[in-house]
Amino acid sequence: xxxxxxxxxxxxxxxxxxxxxxxxxxxxxxxxxxxxxxxxxxxxxxxxxxxxxxxxxxxxxxxxxxxxxxxxxxxxxxxxxxxxxxxxxxxxxxxxxxxxxxxxxxxxxxxxxxxxxxxxxxxxxxxxxxxxxxxxxxxxxxxxxxxxxxxxxxxxxxxxxxxxxxxxxxxxxxxxxxxxxxxxxxxxxxxxxxxxxxxxxxxxxxxxxxxxxxxxxxxxxxxxxxxxxxxxxxxxxxxxxxxxxxxxxxxxxxxxxxxxxxxxxxxxxxxxxxxxxxxxxxxxxxxxxxxxxxxxxxxxxxxxxxxxxxxxxxxxxxxxxxxxxxxxxxxxxxxxxxxxxxxxxxxxxx
Numbered sequence: 001x002x003x004x005x006x007x008x009x010x011x012x013x014x015x016x017x018x019x020x021x022x023x024x025x026x027x028x029x030x031x032x033x034x035x036x037x038x039x040x041x042x043x044x045x046x047x048x049x050x051x052x053x054x055x056x057x058x059x060x061x062x063x064x065x066x067x068x069x070x071x072x073x074x075x076x077x078x079x080x081x082x083x084x085x086x087x088x089x090x091x092x093x094x095x096x097x098x099x100x101x102x103x104x105x106x107x108x109x110x111x112x113x114x115x116x117x118x119x120x121x122x123x124x125x126x127x128x129x130x131x132x133x134x135x136x137x138x139x140x141x142x143x144x145x146x147x148x149x150x151x152x153x154x155x156x157x158x159x160x161x162x163x164x165x166x167x168x169x170x171x172x173x174x175x176x177x178x179x180x181x182x183x184x185x186x187x188x189x190x191x192x193x194x195x196x197x198x199x200x201x202x203x204x205x206x207x208x209x210x211x212x213x214x215x216x217x218x219x220x221x222x223x224x225x226x227x228x229x230x231x232x233x234x235x236x237x238x239x240x241x242x243x244x245x246x247x248x249x250x251x252x253x254x255x256x257x258x259x260x261x262x263x264x265x266x267x268x269x270x271x272x273x274x275x276x277x278x279x280x281x282x283x284x285x286x287x288x289x290x291x292x293x294x295x296x297x298x299x300x301x302x303x304x305x306x307x308x309x310x311x312x313x314x315x316x317x318x319x320x321x322x323x324x325x326x327x328x329x330x331x332x333x334x335x336x337x338x339x340x341x342x343x344x345x346x347x348x349x350x
Contacts, residue, residue: 077226180335
């Protein structure tokens with residue numbers, strides 16, 4: 001993406017469409033008496049050029065608005081922006097807002113600007129952060145086409161090298177969790193991923209398969225829709241633990257709600273967690289910290305990651321060179337009761 005490329009103007013649209021500036025303005029704002037064919041041609045050309053006719057966007061081309069937008073992609077697939085028991089997004093957004101203030105900017109939370117009917121105001125920002133983009137993410141495509149600077153937190157799985165991104169080390173984190181489960185006594189470890197087509201799910205799966213191959217273990221993989229939450233995890237426990245021929249004694253659930261439900265389901269079936277079954281989560285959350293037993297989880301450090309992302313975007317906006325290879329927030333493993341068998345030492349809970 002060329003950050004310095006000139007943004008298209010109304011003159012560019014008028015020249016390509018073969019009409020006057022006034023016709024362009026009227027066609028895009030629903031004014032005057034213009035034929036439908038001309039309106040369609042003008043709007044098509046404006047879209048192809050990435051021209052934004054609203055007043056806020058004109059201001060954006062001329063000077064700094066002092067606004068950063070934030071798209072938290074996982075919330076687009078959930079049924080609520082505040083999923084119960086999950087505080088990652090709240091912590092990330094809060095930290096990003098405060099980091100933006102430190103740089104003299106405000107933070108604006110937006111939904112997917114590429115969705116049909118999305119308000120034009122969702123693109124009225126100096127730059128954008130996109131958390132956990134999906135495969136071939138249309139929001140990244142739109143931002144790139146509109147020449148709006150952005151930074152992704154996590155790469156687009158289909159275009160990992162195409163855009164500026166904070167590359168979370170999910171494969172490394174997966175090895176960290178699986179090694180811990182094995183060292184804690186698990187011999188047959190299952191992986192439960194989500195269904196969102198983002199790099200978190202894709203790279204965790206790849207990391208698990210690599211780890212399983214290195215340890216001569218046949219993969220045992222299940223997927224659960226992120227919206228299924230705790231109940232989905234509970235149902236998965238009943239499914240996996242009923243398979244007598246290939247029953248796991250260790251389970252790694254990527255989402256905290258799935259892990260919490262899995263523990264609840266295992267206990268319903270008479271399992272002692274952690275004596276009979278070890279369970280870990282790939283994302284720390286309120287539910288993993290407060291469940292009984294508390295659940296060992298990866299703290300992906302949303303506060304630190306958000307600040308790093310904002311600082312990186314500001315560098316992009318100011319034309320500074322950014323070493324993306326150094327943008328690597330290190331996750332921490334919070335070891336709790338779900339993987340600490342009686343008679344073994346436990347780490348202080350995070």
